[in-house]
Amino acid sequence: MSRRTEIDVRPVTDDEFPDWNRALNTGFLQPPAVAEEQVEARRRQFVPGRSLGAYDGDRCVATFRSFDQELTAVGGRPVQADAISNVTVTATHRRRGLLTRMMAQDLAAAKERGDVVATLIAAEYPIYGRYGFGPATTMTEWTVDVPRAGLDRRWAAPEDGGRIDLVDGEDVRKLGPELHERLRRAQPGAVSRTELWWQSRTGVVNMNGTPWTEPYYVLYRSADGGVEGLASYRTDDHWGDAKQPLNTATVEWLIGVTPAAERALWHYLCSIDWVQTVKSGWRSPDDLLPLLLPDPRAARITTQADWLWVRILDVAAALEARTYDGQGAVVLELVDRGGLTGGRWRLEAGPDGASCAPTTESAHVVLDVGDLAALWLGDESAVRLAALGRVREERAGAARVVDALLRTSGRPWCPDMF
């Protein structure tokens, strides 16, 4: 058996990429043989130098990939993010520090490049806090009991003069990217999407080898013809013993850039004949959906969990990138076991802008950099973290001051899995 010191962690080359995919599938408990077509599809995500592998001899036993991304801060400004994905260590080589080595290499390179944050979607909660990540957005899925919802199911057309149409994949590839850009530039916590995202969601590219079947795509146009909403959903074919339809419509993704678009799309989904249940897909925890229904209790929360994890790499840039409704100043002492951002920072912020810089003033609050990430997009409360002993007040009431500055009226949301 190899010892940890014999394992080489380094960027993979083009030639090594197929074998790296074997290791990736193995770590994610997928069939290890990856078809040539999938390897070629995934190669389109390959960024030289940013796909790491750990090698025991010439066998790849761990994978790690990062790529450039933009993350929308509170107020709408995008910050440069180091997006991390495809993290696996083969079962034979776990708990020997391989993830720690890959993460350290990647975060150091991201810091060196000037990235403001690193981002990821965590497979399991306990993995990434140790590296300075904090859960910064939440995902909620609702299951709607359609007959109970109270919407008028007699027709699916919006009542605002707009229209709903079923469209095909080509329309989605044409109209979707611009619509998504509008959404993500206005939505704190949202991230940029690649062309490949749209291609893989419309069957042009097959990344994972499972046979492609086309979903339904539905488009909302406002009364003046403006494209404001688009969704993808699938239905099953389920009938009860008394010959009653019990079908479920499962939303894969839904973009609405206006409340009217959201209202129209949810109304349409809840008025398809035979459909008794609508599963919402991964939405923002403050999505309009339940309150669009005359009986909001018809929408039951079936999943609620942490979603986007953020690791702040540049404290001043991150805190200056966002907007603040309140006015005030606070000195944060950051604990960073990764040694990338620690120390004392003075944030002075208000509706006209913010400045953040290192300071020698005494701290008002002491907290881990991962907890700052959870606060940064406005979803977490410093008062709550203080109650848990994770934010330490060095001045009475300082956690409330932090909340008054950082908390937001809308919750952050990341619609993407990457």
Ligand SMILES: CC(=O)SCCNC(=O)CCNC(=O)[C@H](O)C(C)(C)COP(=O)(O)OP(=O)(O)OC[C@H]1O[C@@H](n2cnc3c(N)ncnc32)[C@H](O)[C@@H]1OP(=O)(O)O
């Ligand atoms: C962004 C994404 O891609 S998310 C996908 C993450 N990947 C997976 O879940 C696939 C299955 N799991 C794995 O491949 C591996 O277990 C990994 C990648 C999660 C961890 O890799 P390892 O090389 O074993 O991690 P490493 O040895 O560096 O562990 C570092 C520390 O994290 C802890 N740790 C690692 N994984 C876990 C876990 N799943 N749960 C709890 N603690 C964990 C280790 O115990 C260790 O703690 P210590 O420093 O106190 O001893």
